Amino acid sequence: xxxxxxxxxxxxxxxxxxxxxxxxxxxxxxxxxxxxxxxxxxxxxxxxxxxxxxxxxxxxxxxxxxxxxxxxxxxxxxxxxxxxxxxxxxxxxxxxxxxxxxxxxxxxxxxxxxxxxxxxxxxxxxxxxxxxxxxxxxxxxxxxxxxxxxxxxxxxxxxxxxxxxxxxxxxxxxxxxxxxxxxxxxxxxxxxxxxxxxxxxxxxxxxxxxxxxxxxxxxxxxxxxxxxxxxxxxxxxxxxxxxxxxxxxxxxxxxxxxxxxxxxxxxxxxxxxxxxxxxxxxxxxxxxxxxxxxxxxxxxxxxxxxxxxxxxxxxxxxxxxxxxxxxxxxxxxxxxxxxxxxxxxxxxxxxxxxxxxxxxxxxxxxxxxxxxxxxxxxxxxxxxxxxxxx
Amino acid sequence: xxxxxxxxxxxxxxxxxxxxxxxxxxxxxxxxxxxxxxxxxxxxxxxxxxxxxxxxxxxxxxxxxxxxxxxxxxxxxxxxxxxxxxxxxxxxxxxxxxxxxxxxxxxxxxxxxxxxxxxxxxxxxxxxxxxxxxxxxxxxxxxxxxxxxxxxxxxxxxxxxxxxxxxxxxxxxxxxxxxxxxxxxxxxxxxxxxxxxxxxxxxxxxxxxxxxxxxxxxxxxxxxxxxxxxxxxxxxxxxxxxxxxxxxxxxxxxxxxxxxxxxxxxxxxxxxxxxxxxxxxxxxxxxxxxxxxxxxxxxxxxxxxxxxxxxxxxxxxxxxxxxxxxxxxxxxxxxxxxxxxxxxxxxxxxxxxxxxxxxxxxxxxxxxxxxxxxxxxxxxxxxxxxxxxx
Numbered sequence: 215x216x217x218x219x220x221x222x223x224x225x226x227x228x229x230x231x232x233x234x235x236x237x238x239x240x241x242x243x244x245x246x247x248x249x250x251x252x253x254x255x256x257x258x259x260x261x262x263x264x265x266x267x268x269x270x271x272x273x274x275x276x277x278x279x280x281x282x283x284x285x286x287x288x289x290x291x292x293x294x295x296x297x298x299x300x301x302x303x304x305x306x307x308x309x310x311x312x313x314x315x316x317x318x319x320x321x322x323x324x325x326x327x328x329x330x331x332x333x334x335x336x337x338x339x340x341x342x343x344x345x346x347x348x349x350x351x352x353x354x355x356x357x358x359x360x361x362x363x364x365x366x367x368x369x370x371x372x373x374x375x376x377x378x379x380x381x382x383x384x385x386x387x388x389x390x391x392x393x394x395x396x397x398x399x400x401x402x403x404x405x406x407x408x409x410x411x412x413x414x415x416x417x418x419x420x421x422x423x424x425x426x427x428x429x430x431x432x433x434x435x436x437x438x439x440x441x442x443x444x445x446x447x448x449x450x451x452x453x454x455x456x457x458x459x460x461x462x463x464x465x466x467x468x469x470x471x472x473x474x475x476x477x478x479x480x481x482x483x484x485x486x487x488x489x490x491x492x493x494x495x496x497x498x499x500x501x502x503x504x505x506x507x508x509x510x511x512x513x514x515x516x517x518x519x520x521x522x523x524x525x526x527x528x529x530x531x532x533x534x535x536x537x538x539x540x541x542x543x544x545x546x547x548x549x550x551x552x553x554x555x556x557x558x559x560x561x562x563x564x565x566x567x568x569x570x571x572x573x574x575x576x577x578x579x580x581x582x583x584x585x586x587x588x589x590x591x592x593x594x595x596x597x598x599x600x601x602x603x604x
Numbered sequence: 605x606x607x608x609x610x611x612x613x614x615x616x617x618x619x620x621x622x623x624x625x626x627x628x629x630x631x632x633x634x635x636x637x638x639x640x641x642x643x644x645x646x647x648x649x650x651x652x653x654x655x656x657x658x659x660x661x662x663x664x665x666x667x668x669x670x671x672x673x674x675x676x677x678x679x680x681x682x683x684x685x686x687x688x689x690x691x692x693x694x695x696x697x698x699x700x701x702x703x704x705x706x707x708x709x710x711x712x713x714x715x716x717x718x719x720x721x722x723x724x725x726x727x728x729x730x731x732x733x734x735x736x737x738x739x740x741x742x743x744x745x746x747x748x749x750x751x752x753x754x755x756x757x758x759x760x761x762x763x764x765x766x767x768x769x770x771x772x773x774x775x776x777x778x779x780x781x782x783x784x785x786x787x788x789x790x791x792x793x794x795x796x797x798x799x800x801x802x803x804x805x806x807x808x809x810x811x812x813x814x815x816x817x818x819x820x821x822x823x824x825x826x827x828x829x830x831x832x833x834x835x836x837x838x839x840x841x842x843x844x845x846x847x848x849x850x851x852x853x854x855x856x857x858x859x860x861x862x863x864x865x866x867x868x869x870x871x872x873x874x875x876x877x878x879x880x881x882x883x884x885x886x887x888x889x890x891x892x893x894x895x896x897x898x899x900x901x902x903x904x905x906x907x908x909x910x911x912x913x914x915x916x917x918x919x920x921x922x923x924x925x926x927x928x929x930x931x932x933x934x935x936x937x938x939x940x941x942x943x944x945x946x947x948x949x950x951x952x953x954x955x956x957x958x959x960x961x962x963x964x965x966x967x968x969x970x971x972x973x974x975x976x977x978x979x980x981x982x983x984x985x986x987x988x989x990x991x992x993x994x
Binding site: 422423424455464 | 642644738741742799800801802803805806807809810812813814816817818819834835837838841842845848849850853854856857858859867869870871873874875877878881882885898902905906908938941
């Protein structure tokens, strides 16, 4: 169940990315089903994960990187010399990079509910022998963390040097620190929030409605027929608007026309921004499952750190963690605006936590944390260098 | 073709709203088809319009009010004592209100391409005797103004005391001033822009994609079968998000649950903001035509005052108008943010125009111009009182 891949970026072999799968809670193997926050339970959960770098002898250099909505376990490196694209955070994770794999052992696993190797609605339900579809239980950010914790137990890692992630990955970081404070030396939640605003819920709900309005969605049961590609494409387009910003779009597209010199007076899409969104929608349906989109956005909407870990108080929710925090927000992120990070920092300080906060001036909106940015890399590497190994 | 309706708001008869239809450019009656900006032409155009107040003897007190995307000619008053809802801008138009119908004669017509009485894609194509559907030509804001000008000619009005409108109605105001500067004494474009940003185009395009993704849309030919209600509902939900604001949604909904005390762990819509959007979507499909939504949003995206009237220069586009301008923006409007109004005002000033500008502090987002606001009413009435009748 495992494969070894050369981490080859420039032609030279610079490290090893290890891709593996771990299956647990399988009643067929005598295991117990895992109980989810909803009260439902699920058995035989497979986790797809990749590691880069080398775990040191006292297992003190492990960093858990947590991906966002549509990400996967392939965080860094190329699968082969011909691979056209590296992992989703290759700019940050690798030898000598912000998260330096010469120093740290990086683990990244695909989240529960996704469709990139970890069990989700498109996986086979061991009971019915058919894909779960909407029989898959509604999951939470906490349930994702439950699965990650099982993976770490399997790897024999009981202390994390750091937990790092952006957006929905940042929510998992916050959940990790609230659930397993004693396991974590430091944490970096990027471009995230302790709970979705009504605006963020609204965007997710409209995207879900677009999927569920597609007759091919068929109440989630479409794995043997045509897929709800049109609905998922619209959902992705809505998402893409929220990942960018007014300024980013102005700089990137403005009112430039697409492959034409004059208005076409039809509905094909005259402007570059239109063809960009159409392209993003089309590309997404090739790689992502519509039900996974529903489940993961729902988990993000449900996430509420203060409700779940502080009886409504954010200060209380942060109180058990003793490690160091680095919070990063981006000026043009209007999905999780800086004011939400500041609320977080304020509550952390009131909780007596050691927290550093940085708002990075970036015009690329919410997605800025995934884009090349010298400042972010040096900020993270500098912060990590200040964290003690024991 | 005309009906007279009592303008009855409080039980007492306070004025008269007159609803009429005017049909022109009908080749069957010997008329010439009107030529649109695309080069296409269209014959037999009916305009639905309403008037409130009394036109004075020298016809110097006429105000043209221009509605936004989904509006209609019913700008103010109730159709009967039992009518549950007044016209869309009843808070502003009426005896003693911001636009005082004791002083002014208000005309409001449904725009070309709509579905509220004026010719649009759901109207019967006189050539095929069937609804136009997507055989209806793509129209522009300029084409809407062409139709409004024909209506004014029909009414014998050759001078307007003022032209007033918000959002897409504001674009029509700007187009009127550029096309017929000598006809207009004053103009009030509210919560509008001289051209859509990439962000505004992006939202419209995703909404259009949602409609066109609905199999019932059937390339616009659905008038004899099921309508693309699911797609149109999603489109409206997207629109509604852009009409509100982060703050408006936080104040109005926050994370309040809808008719439940705990999370439901299903996809029905736990949060109030979700059920609100679902309701808005459902309500909209009962009254609006999906093709009209496509055509009017496209016209708004195409609108570019500098391109069409100033060879790329906004200053030049404003140069012919000699009347007075009042520009109003709203702090929380992120569809047409204040910086866009300021660009407009700057160019007007460089053009030597008499322009007043006001940014109103309002948390309700783009829709603020439609909501009760003491300041807006007194601002408009004060501005109009300063305009000379001749």
